[in-house]
Amino acid sequence: MGERNEAPAMAQREADFSKVDRARLVEALAGALPAQCLLHAQEDLQPYECDGLSVYRQVPMAVVLPRTEAQVVAVLRICSEQGVPVVARGAGTGLSGGALPHAHGVVLSLARFNRILELDANARIAVVQPGVRNLAISEAAAAHGLYYAPDPSSQIACSIGGNVAENAGGVHCLKYGLTVHNVVRVRAVTIDGEIVEIGSRAPDGPGYDLLALMHGSEGMLAVVTEITVRLTPKPRLARCILASFDDVAKAGDAVAAVIAAGIIPAGLEMMDQPATAAVEQFVQAGYNLAAAAILLCESDGTPEEVADEIERMRVVLEASGATEIRISGDEAERLKFWAGRKAAFPAAGRISPDYYCMDGTIPRKRVGEMLLAIQGMERKYGLRCINVFHAGDGNMHPLILFDANQPGELDRAEAFGADILELSVALGGTITGEHGVGIEKINQMCSQFTTPEIETFFRVKAAFDPAGLLNPGKAIPTLNRCAEYGRMRVSNGQLPHADIERF
Amino acid sequence: MDELIREWRDRVRASASRGESLQLRGGGTKDFYGGPTAGEILDSRDYAGVVAYEPTELVITARCGTPLADLQSVLAERGQELPFEPPAFGEGATVGGCVAAGLSGPRRSSVGALRDFVLGTRIIDGRGEVLRFGGQVMKNVAGYDVSRLMAGSLGTLALMLEVSLKVLPKPVAERTLRFELQQAEALSRLNAWGGRPLPIGASFWHDGVLSLRLCGAEAAIDAAGRELGGDVVAADEATALWRDLREHRHPFFQSGEALWRLAVPSDVAVLPLEAPVAVEWGGAQRWFRGGLPAQRVREVAEAVGGHATLFRGGDKGDGVFHPLPATIARINRRVKEALDPEDVFGRGRMYPVD
Numbered sequence: 001m002g003e004r005n006e007a008p009a010m011a012q013r014e015a016d017f018s019k020v021d022r023a024r025l026v027e028a029l030a031g032a033l034p035a036q037c038l039l040h041a042q043e044d045l046q047p048y049e050c051d052g053l054s055v056y057r058q059v060p061m062a063v064v065l066p067r068t069e070a071q072v073v074a075v076l077r078i079c080s081e082q083g084v085p086v087v088a089r090g091a092g093t094g095l096s097g098g099a100l101p102h103a104h105g106v107v108l109s110l111a112r113f114n115r116i117l118e119l120d121a122n123a124r125i126a127v128v129q130p131g132v133r134n135l136a137i138s139e140a141a142a143a144h145g146l147y148y149a150p151d152p153s154s155q156i157a158c159s160i161g162g163n164v165a166e167n168a169g170g171v172h173c174l175k176y177g178l179t180v181h182n183v184v185r186v187r188a189v190t191i192d193g194e195i196v197e198i199g200s201r202a203p204d205g206p207g208y209d210l211l212a213l214m215h216g217s218e219g220m221l222a223v224v225t226e227i228t229v230r231l232t233p234k235p236r237l238a239r240c241i242l243a244s245f246d247d248v249a250k251a252g253d254a255v256a257a258v259i260a261a262g263i264i265p266a267g268l269e270m271m272d273q274p275a276t277a278a279v280e281q282f283v284q285a286g287y288n289l290a291a292a293a294i295l296l297c298e299s300d301g302t303p304e305e306v307a308d309e310i311e312r313m314r315v316v317l318e319a320s321g322a323t324e325i326r327i328s329g330d331e332a333e334r335l336k337f338w339a340g341r342k343a344a345f346p347a348a349g350r351i352s353p354d355y356y357c358m359d360g361t362i363p364r365k366r367v368g369e370m371l372l373a374i375q376g377m378e379r380k381y382g383l384r385c386i387n388v389f390h391a392g393d394g395n396m397h398p399l400i401l402f403d404a405n406q407p408g409e410l411d412r413a414e415a416f417g418a419d420i421l422e423l424s425v426a427l428g429g430t431i432t433g434e435h436g437v438g439i440e441k442i443n444q445m446c447s448q449f450t451t452p453e454i455e456t457f458f459r460v461k462a463a464f465d466p467a468g469l470l471n472p473g474k475a476i477p478t479l480n481r482c483a484e485y486g487r488m489r490v491s492n493g494q495l496p497h498a499d500i501e502r503f
Numbered sequence: 504m505d506e507l508i509r510e511w512r513d514r515v516r517a518s519a520s521r522g523e524s525l526q527l528r529g530g531g532t533k534d535f536y537g538g539p540t541a542g543e544i545l546d547s548r549d550y551a552g553v554v555a556y557e558p559t560e561l562v563i564t565a566r567c568g569t570p571l572a573d574l575q576s577v578l579a580e581r582g583q584e585l586p587f588e589p590p591a592f593g594e595g596a597t598v599g600g601c602v603a604a605g606l607s608g609p610r611r612s613s614v615g616a617l618r619d620f621v622l623g624t625r626i627i628d629g630r631g632e633v634l635r636f637g638g639q640v641m642k643n644v645a646g647y648d649v650s651r652l653m654a655g656s657l658g659t660l661a662l663m664l665e666v667s668l669k670v671l672p673k674p675v676a677e678r679t680l681r682f683e684l685q686q687a688e689a690l691s692r693l694n695a696w697g698g699r700p701l702p703i704g705a706s707f708w709h710d711g712v713l714s715l716r717l718c719g720a721e722a723a724i725d726a727a728g729r730e731l732g733g734d735v736v737a738a739d740e741a742t743a744l745w746r747d748l749r750e751h752r753h754p755f756f757q758s759g760e761a762l763w764r765l766a767v768p769s770d771v772a773v774l775p776l777e778a779p780v781a782v783e784w785g786g787a788q789r790w791f792r793g794g795l796p797a798q799r800v801r802e803v804a805e806a807v808g809g810h811a812t813l814f815r816g817g818d819k820g821d822g823v824f825h826p827l828p829a830t831i832a833r834i835n836r837r838v839k840e841a842l843d844p845e846d847v848f849g850r851g852r853m854y855p856v857d
Contacts, residue, residue, distance in 0.1 A: 120770070121698060122694050122695070122698065124698055166644060167644045181619050203788070206825040208839075209651055209654060213651075215648060217647055233698055236700055256559035259561060262582050262673070264671060264672065301719070302727070305720040307722065363560050364559065390642075428638070430643040433644065434644060449645075449646060452628075452632040456634060459842070463840070
């Protein structure tokens with residue numbers, strides 16, 4: 001057992017990239033790219049300083065916006081030769097800071113890779129570039145009665161490349177799966193500039209399932225330049241039940257009862273009273289504001305199937321103590337029911353100057369416990385929290401409301417969030433269901449995984465990116481960071497990630 | 504830590520330090536599959552039992568040596584199942600072997616593959632470390648998806664101690680329809696139907712007959728039956744058909760000849776191979792029987808963007824699995840080294856040792 005047993009150096013501590021020579025880098029990039037594909041003036045870099053998690057900001061050394069795969073190859077070869085970190089970026093809607101630039105690195109924006117290359121209705125697949133918006137795929141497929149099933153809340157803006165990087169979900173993934181279940185192939189460029197085809201239109205390919213590894217890898221293994229997605233026939237009909245409960249635990253039990261009855265709803269979402277109150281003043285979805293919690297329970301399929309399933313769900317929800325049950329009579333009403341749920345994040349933004357969205361997933365049966373604990377944390381940190389979640393799969397999105405302009409509130413919000421994440425792990429769940437670790441939850445990774453597990457992650461990364469140049473400092477914490485986090489845990493009030501500039 | 508796990512961990516470490524290989528084995532029902540087996544057998548059946556099962560969470564966690572049949576009957580008691588219908592290929596099949604083989608049955612084209620249902624694992628890696636990846640929840644993006652990597656790895660990456668699998672309720676109703684069609688027509692209809700919201704669960708074409716299995720609500724099946732036509736197959740005959748297909752007990756698979764599995768895009772036309780053929784998964788899985796030359800089979804598969812596996816029998820001298828492009832082969836080798844640096848597990852089972 002020789003040196004192959006040593007974990008890669010990048011597992012111990014983050015490499016020091018401060019020796020990167022900006023002038024040399026910009027010169028090399030300028031030689032490989034047309035002028036309009038390279039940004040390096042300070043004012044041009046500013047718009048790229050953060051993604052959807054704007055509390056973390058960092059201006060990179062340069063931003064490249066290649067138009068062709070050959071340009072991506074050239075950029076990666078240059079960065080590889082010069083030892084420069086590369087952060088791939090899609091639409092910049094990520095909620096965990098996965099696309100936060102590196103101070104000594106290049107941001108590789110795939111925004112110009114925005115074409116649908118092929119849409120084969122007979123084979124039910126689309127080949128798209130990573131910068132294509134999630135919703136644009138469904139729009140293009142609609143004429144054929146097909147759509148792309150995963151529908152994250154940000155689907156109007158988020159890119160499919162980002163969806164692969166985070167293994168994005170959405171409100172229908174209990175029945176239709178996550179990104180990893182709906183992508184059959186990616187084409188990617190390694191940090192050495194080699195092009196790889198991972199997966200294919202033929203199922204269950206030879207070798208290890210590298211396609212699974214690519215999903216949720218947060219741009220740390222390779223840069224994706226093409227994605228083949230599976231398209232799903234659009235159900236003929238969808239109807240939604242809006243059920244009210246006078247008790248959060250009863251709503252939680254109702255979710256379990258629906259599943260126990262052998263029903264897999266197309267969507268199964270829960271909102272607590274503070275959340276319904278917040279959205280109701282924003283969009284009039286018609287939610288029962290007296291209810292402690294509401295459930296949205298959707299059925300889709302053929303009209304016969306939907307009629308049958310809606311009736312079965314109604315019976316179960318009634319038996320579970322629903323105080324009110326409304327069934328959408330037409331598409332307009334169904335969309336109205338969903339409008340409230342889909343407006344939860346903007347509504348939080350409206351009632352509070354800032355909000356912080358968590359993403360833990362826990363076994364469904366622990367949801368009541370978690371909500372109770374969150375109420376305690378609201379008192380502990382003196383902040384409000386509204387709860388919306390994908391009840392069907394136990395993926396919770398508590399939205400912690402705060403005002404960054406009030407001294408101490410951001411710190412309290414972060415400490416509140418950290419408590420929720422650690423409780424998610426303690427309840428048998430995970431710190432992130434679909435938003436990714438990024439920079440935001442990197443310390444909590446230390447609570448979820450042991451040292452040898454973290455070393456294994458770095459070894460897997462090294463299998464693709466031995467020098468550790470793709471998105472360093474994200475997703476997997478170094479062992480040094482975990483050791484520091486251990487210390488930080490005992491001294492409260494200290495700001496995590498003090499090395500990162502914030503506003 | 505369990506005494507047995509400690510013992511296994513020590514055994515892995517000892518094998519690693521001596522440069523020896525271990526053959527991870529459950530019931531041995533899939534010994535025929537993949538490259539040659541080498542090394543001392545580590546019998547996973549000593550570590551058996553369902554660890555956790557909560558029907559309302561749609562997750563079951565079982566130890567590697569749990570008989571697959573036991574797990575399935577535990578699920579059946581609560582009206583649930585492994586919807587990807589893994590083949591057992593014999594009475595002794597274990598859960599660990601099933602995941603390691605990564606094989607899915609007739610409904611793969613409608614519900615997804617085995618790998619789609621893997622949520623978490625506890626493993627012993629090639630260094631003898633006990634590690635846990637993934638979990639028991641449906642959505643989890645903390646860290647790379649190492650647990651899904653175990654699916655289809657043929658016991659070459661790690662010793663799987665436990666695995667958590669997503670499960671689903673059994674379909675409320677099923678019906679099988681029969682159509683007399685030539686292969687080209689069957690392929691064309693299967694792809695056209697695939698683009699419509701029909702409750703098609705599985706398909707099988709062989710010798711001029713297409714069998715189509717509908718799964719879902721009774722009302723949906725009635726409606727689809729009216730739309731599709733065809734002759735309804737008697738329920739017990741249909742059950743036997745899909746079971747025999749899954750287990751390769753259907754007469755097509757019984758000749759004892761070499762068996763090739765070609766995976767191709769579902770809409771690819773009839774393949775130019777002169778051999779008896781059976782088609783599954785809406786056209787995406789095509790079985791060929793007989794002593795076809797490996798190079799020819801691989802060329803035919805590759806020409807349409809597919810890949811070929813010498814599934815059973817034949818001359819394994821030319822390799823069992825489709826050769827990988829150089830860069831992908833290198834990444835595969837490095838992933839193997841990441842988990843099993845001394846090549847303890849299943850040496851040569853997936854690709855020949857070079």
